[in-house]
Structure formats: structure tokens, C-alpha cells
Amino acid sequence: MRRDPTTLPGRPCSLAAALEVVGDRWALLAVREVMFGNHQFSQIARNTGAPRDRLAARLKTLVEAGVLERRPAGQPGRFGDGYHLTDAGRELSPVMRALLTWGDRWAVTAPPMRMRHHDHPFTPRTVCDTCGEPVRDGDVTREMLAPQWTMEGHSDG
Amino acid sequence: MRRDPTTLPGRPCSLAAALEVVGDRWALLAVREVMFGNHQFSQIARNTGAPRDRLAARLKTLVEAGVLERRPAGQPGRFGDGYHLTDAGRELSPVMRALLTWGDRWAVTAPPMRMRHHDHPFTPRTVCDTCGEPVRDGDVTREMLAPQWTMEGHSDG
Numbered sequence: 001m002r003r004d005p006t007t008l009p010g011r012p013c014s015l016a017a018a019l020e021v022v023g024d025r026w027a028l029l030a031v032r033e034v035m036f037g038n039h040q041f042s043q044i045a046r047n048t049g050a051p052r053d054r055l056a057a058r059l060k061t062l063v064e065a066g067v068l069e070r071r072p073a074g075q076p077g078r079f080g081d082g083y084h085l086t087d088a089g090r091e092l093s094p095v096m097r098a099l100l101t102w103g104d105r106w107a108v109t110a111p112p113m114r115m116r117h118h119d120h121p122f123t124p125r126t127v128c129d130t131c132g133e134p135v136r137d138g139d140v141t142r143e144m145l146a147p148q149w150t151m152e153g154h155s156d157g
Numbered sequence: 158m159r160r161d162p163t164t165l166p167g168r169p170c171s172l173a174a175a176l177e178v179v180g181d182r183w184a185l186l187a188v189r190e191v192m193f194g195n196h197q198f199s200q201i202a203r204n205t206g207a208p209r210d211r212l213a214a215r216l217k218t219l220v221e222a223g224v225l226e227r228r229p230a231g232q233p234g235r236f237g238d239g240y241h242l243t244d245a246g247r248e249l250s251p252v253m254r255a256l257l258t259w260g261d262r263w264a265v266t267a268p269p270m271r272m273r274h275h276d277h278p279f280t281p282r283t284v285c286d287t288c289g290e291p292v293r294d295g296d297v298t299r300e301m302l303a304p305q306w307t308m309e310g311h312s313d314g
Contacts, residue, residue: 002264006269008206009207010186013260014270015189015256015257016182017265018256019256023182024182025181032172037308047311048167065264088259094255094258094259094283095252099175102175102249103173105248106159106178107160107222109160111162112301112303113170115298115299117288118288122287124286131275135274135279137247137250140254140279143271145268145271151193152200153203
């Protein structure tokens, strides 16, 4: 379900389009639980602490947007039913890792979870996929392609 | 403003704590505009398309959480007043780049903005800061440190 970014309110921007789908606390926590292997509504509700009606609405949006898919129950043992990640859902991993790392640094008194890469502690670092160099903020520039928009905002000219 | 993660609803998690601060569409779009160099409320409102009352509430939360700081007006030319990033705000860059990249891939019909690193197109890649290797999802494991919680959820044992 892709959106024409020029129909968004404000600046045409893929970040804004992404946030229309996942720009909600309960949506991303639901994705977290499915990533952790919890596929049932009741597990997701308990582990996120989300109000059930809001969680149900967010899961519906995530399925419609193609981030999650819902597999029907009915097989013996119900194995494989519930909510599962699509390719688009799996590709949210960098977003989740970046938010978790930021939260560890700035939002909690002490990290309640530890990430490991193979046999050592994991901290993500962003590099440029083209040249492989570590990214410093000042080295990345952005350019608006949408007509009439500049980095500063809408141009009346 | 750091939070004891065991007081969160659901799983104690830095991602959840992060989302209490920035888990909102208008909050992250406001941070985007400040990153782009737009510091005034009126600029942020126009370029995000956010309803002004909700935007004002989000900006207040971001200032209280230490993501933005508000500098007073009054200097000649008003230079430097308005909303500015703190260190915590600047460190949201990896989150913003990850969301923008995901949006380009999955949420828009055509990317309306282009990122460049020095003189070439920029796509972020995540590597492990310890060993430098590119990260594949299966190589990163997570371990709950909070008492009574496992990756599956709350343990009654």
C-alpha cells in the first residue's frame, strides 16, 4: 500500500509516509513482539501492555499496509497461525535497533535488555552502503525532488 | 528524563521507553524539521502539516524529555531562537535515516527526497560496532535482563 508522497500533509517525505504506517507506539511494540516470536493477539497484548481495542486497530492497519500478515488458525496445534512479518516487516529491523539503542542511551535508567552479535555485545553503527565509511551527520545531505519544495519548506516561487 | 523501564506497561524495554518520547508521527516530523534547520513553530507547523494544538503538545513533550531545547526570542533579528536539537535529539539521526530508507522502499510510490553522502547516493547499512561486520537479522540475539521476563514474555515461575 504505497502512497503518492505529494498527497501527504506538509512536506512530501518518505519519513512521513513511513510514520503513517508505523508512527505509533503500539504499532511498533506489536512489531517488536512478532519479531520476538510472539504471534498471538493475547501474547502481544500482554507483552506490550497496549489497550486491546487500540492494539486491534493497529494490527489491522499493519496488516493492510503489508507489514504483518495474519495466518488463519485451524491447523492441529494451531502452529503457524497468528501475526507474522512480511518482507516489509522484517526490514523494520534497522528502525527497531536504532530506537532500542537510542532508548538505552537516553530514555531509561538502566537497559533492561541486551543485544548480542554472535559472541559479543552488539551496538549498531551506520555506514554508507556505497563507500563503506562510517556516517557522520554533516556528511549526509538531502535534496528535495518534489516540485516547489526546498529543504527549508514550500517555495512560492 | 530517564524512566525506570520496569515501571512501563508490558515488557521492560528501551524501545518502549523511547516510544514514550518519540513514538508519535508529529513528534518525529517536528524533529525532522529542526534537523533540516527550521526552528520556528510556524515553519514546523507548515512543513509537517500537523494540527497546531497537537504540534504544540508534542514540542512541549520533546523539550521536557530533553530532545529539543527552546531558545528565547529577543535578540536582534531573532537569530538562534526557537527549537534546537540537544545531544539526545541529534542522536535520533540513525532512527530518522532508518525510517526514511524504509519509507522509500515500502511506503511511497516514488521517493520525494534524495540523501547523498559526500558526492554519491547514500543508503545506510548497519554494521556491528565491535567487529565491523554487516549485520544480518539472525546474527543478533537479545536477552532480557529484567527479573521474571523472558523473550517470550512474563514468566510466572
